[in-house]
Amino acid sequence: MTETHCPYCALQCATTLHPADRPGAVSVQPRQFPTNRGGLCRKGWTAAEVLTVPDRLTSPLVRNEAGELVATTWDYALDFVADRVRALQAESGNDSIAVFGGGGLTNEKAYALGKFARVALRTKNVDYNGRFCMSSAAAATNRAFGIDRGLPFPLTDVAGAGAVLLVGSNIAETMPPAVAHLAGVREAGGLLVVDPRRTATAQLTEDAEGIHLQATPGTDLALVLALTHVVLQEGLADTAYLADRTDDPDGLFRSTAAWWPERAERVTGVPAATIRRAARVLAAAAPVHGGAGAYILTGRGAEQHSKGTDTVTACINLALALGLPGRLGSGYGCITGQGNGQGGREHGQKADQLPGYRSISDPAARAYVAGVWGVDPDELPGPGKSAVELINALGTPDGPRALFVHGSNLVVSAPRLASVRDRLDALDLLVVADVVPSETALLADVVFPVTQWAEEDGTMTSLEGRVLRRNAALAPPGEVRSDLAIFAGIAQRLGCAASFPTDPAEVFEELRLASAGGIADYSGITWSRLDAGEALFWPVPAEDHAGTPRLFADRFGTPDGRARVIAVDHRPVADDLTAGTPLYLVTGRLLQHYQSGAQTRRVLELAESEPEVFAEIHPRVAASLGIVEGAPLRLRTARGSMVAAARVTTDVRPDTVFVPFHYGGAGAVNELTNDVLDPISRMPEFKACAVEVSAELAV
Numbered sequence: 001m002t003e004t005h006c007p008y009c010a011l012q013c014a015t016t017l018h019p020a021d022r023p024g025a026v027s028v029q030p031r032q033f034p035t036n037r038g039g040l041c042r043k044g045w046t047a048a049e050v051l052t053v054p055d056r057l058t059s060p061l062v063r064n065e066a067g068e069l070v071a072t073t074w075d076y077a078l079d080f081v082a083d084r085v086r087a088l089q090a091e092s093g094n095d096s097i098a099v100f101g102g103g104g105l106t107n108e109k110a111y112a113l114g115k116f117a118r119v120a121l122r123t124k125n126v127d128y129n130g131r132f133c134m135s136s137a138a139a140a141t142n143r144a145f146g147i148d149r150g151l152p153f154p155l156t157d158v159a160g161a162g163a164v165l166l167v168g169s170n171i172a173e174t175m176p177p178a179v180a181h182l183a184g185v186r187e188a189g190g191l192l193v194v195d196p197r198r199t200a201t202a203q204l205t206e207d208a209e210g211i212h213l214q215a216t217p218g219t220d221l222a223l224v225l226a227l228t229h230v231v232l233q234e235g236l237a238d239t240a241y242l243a244d245r246t247d248d249p250d251g252l253f254r255s256t257a258a259w260w261p262e263r264a265e266r267v268t269g270v271p272a273a274t275i276r277r278a279a280r281v282l283a284a285a286a287p288v289h290g291g292a293g294a295y296i297l298t299g300r301g302a303e304q305h306s307k308g309t310d311t312v313t314a315c316i317n318l319a320l321a322l323g324l325p326g327r328l329g330s331g332y333g334c335i336t337g338q339g340n341g342q343g344g345r346e347h348g349q350k351a352d353q354l355p356g357y358r359s360i361s362d363p364a365a366r367a368y369v370a371g372v373w374g375v376d377p378d379e380l381p382g383p384g385k386s387a388v389e390l391i392n393a394l395g396t397p398d399g400p401r402a403l404f405v406h407g408s409n410l411v412v413s414a415p416r417l418a419s420v421r422d423r424l425d426a427l428d429l430l431v432v433a434d435v436v437p438s439e440t441a442l443l444a445d446v447v448f449p450v451t452q453w454a455e456e457d458g459t460m461t462s463l464e465g466r467v468l469r470r471n472a473a474l475a476p477p478g479e480v481r482s483d484l485a486i487f488a489g490i491a492q493r494l495g496c497a498a499s500f501p502t503d504p505a506e507v508f509e510e511l512r513l514a515s516a517g518g519i520a521d522y523s524g525i526t527w528s529r530l531d532a533g534e535a536l537f538w539p540v541p542a543e544d545h546a547g548t549p550r551l552f553a554d555r556f557g558t559p560d561g562r563a564r565v566i567a568v569d570h571r572p573v574a575d576d577l578t579a580g581t582p583l584y585l586v587t588g589r590l591l592q593h594y595q596s597g598a599q600t601r602r603v604l605e606l607a608e609s610e611p612e613v614f615a616e617i618h619p620r621v622a623a624s625l626g627i628v629e630g631a632p633l634r635l636r637t638a639r640g641s642m643v644a645a646a647r648v649t650t651d652v653r654p655d656t657v658f659v660p661f662h663y664g665g666a667g668a669v670n671e672l673t674n675d676v677l678d679p680i681s682r683m684p685e686f687k688a689c690a691v692e693v694s695a696e697l698a699v
């Protein structure tokens, strides 16, 4: 029996693995833990199936002259890759190699990946798929609070609140056990959900006098400005808090003065009366009015826009107006999505960061981390390109010629996929480490088979910044090795003098040291403390430190301790509606699948439940196009087209089409999405673009 956590989302539900009657198999049982309270969703219950899927990768593969991926030895594959890297760098310089990581990698792998890129490959070109996930919230909280920790409080705190405003977060499908924490809020009539769809989460408002604010796609920012306008104009703000704890209270008034609810109604489609009612419900729960507490929580719906950072900033400004951040029982937080979405952004796999959530442009941070790594700080590369910019540079005259991909399925999850495939095709070398032959692995020149959750020790960091132990229950099958062995094998072949341990416990010890004194300080965390069940939320700066479940009680992480009020304003969707493309395309998640679906589409129960892509359209639109339930729809944007089966439902607005993004090949909706970026977070605009919909004639 092994205690560990679910391999999928950031809720990191606790599980116990029991040996099963087949070799290499386990069965999963839920375990009591604060975030999941003994619950699991269907993905968690069935997670063991991914360990034994028939097409599990079990030996290294190298593409032969006939273009086929054929099994080989680790030594041959590592030699092949190292030789190609050496040759490419001799011709085109160190930055001719790029590395792309993932938010599902353990802390140890994420840390080692960043070090591998910068020390062994000596390239600045490293980034990861978290750029597609919560980067807008990270950018917004960094500039407002000086620290980015998804939830700067334990999730269990939310249970005592009087109101929760969820902006673009569908937790009832993405992390169902988390809904238990909303029971009290629902009972109090305080659940407020902003979403253009009537999601499972939005439906939670219906039997409990909550409010679903079903805004036009791409207008959350205007809606939140209007909510703040009401709070300020009706005298509901916490003026003492604003004066004490923020740098520019007047800035809030200036930036929201023009967003009276009637104007916001014209932009968002949400009735002015509903906006006023929602603002009053939220304010009534705020401590300044004697309420039980209020939270504002954002998800990908708010963040995956070219104005995602500003949308989250507006949410933070509303929270500041009500005096929520740093107050016990209230606050602002981001509901991070990927399993290690939080830890994944703390240890140096981001283009602009070093371990400890340090800036790679900070000379003191560079000197400290270089010291831990035993290299000259002047030899550490500077900041590289963000994910989409890095992908767009692959194979261009001055761009990288080789790419390592660890824990990411780019040809399903990145925007504007035709371009992504073109860029990957232009590479001299594509190396993919994965557990199954994902759509990206199938394009690679070399594929390394790597360990997955139940086969490896390590740590993960939940959406609350709580560090957790992942425990191995099984030996990996076949020739499978950890990503850590790939970093060590290539580094050694390149003659790198720095050490690349393959034992995750040893990597964690180095990570502790590298993070010491940083924002995400893990130096006081030991595996023995975690194994003893201690709840260690970072920062934990010493082994006798109890951890920091709640941030910002006395001061924010800015130089003067005050939160920054940053004026933001609404702007339209970059690829907005035209006469020819009259509907908004919105992408999102399903209960049955996780991210690119590479794992969950291989789990029989989940695949049978949601086997293929579909498009939700409103009955009025369906009728105007002569489309009936199940009929094939052609969706066309400026970037591509696809066919999906129609689901006719009033859960979407008449101006909206919804397509889940978990499917590859012809079912990949990211063929259509826009890769325009948020200017600050570099997040692509996954969540809204103009689309033309027509009936597809059967062939």
Ligand code: SF4
Pocket (backbone or CB within 6 Å): 006, 007, 008, 009, 010, 011, 012, 013, 036, 039, 040, 041, 042, 043, 044, 045, 174, 175, 176, 177, 178
């Ligand atoms: Fe829990 Fe998320 Fe796993 Fe579901 S997918 S069991 S919510 S950790």
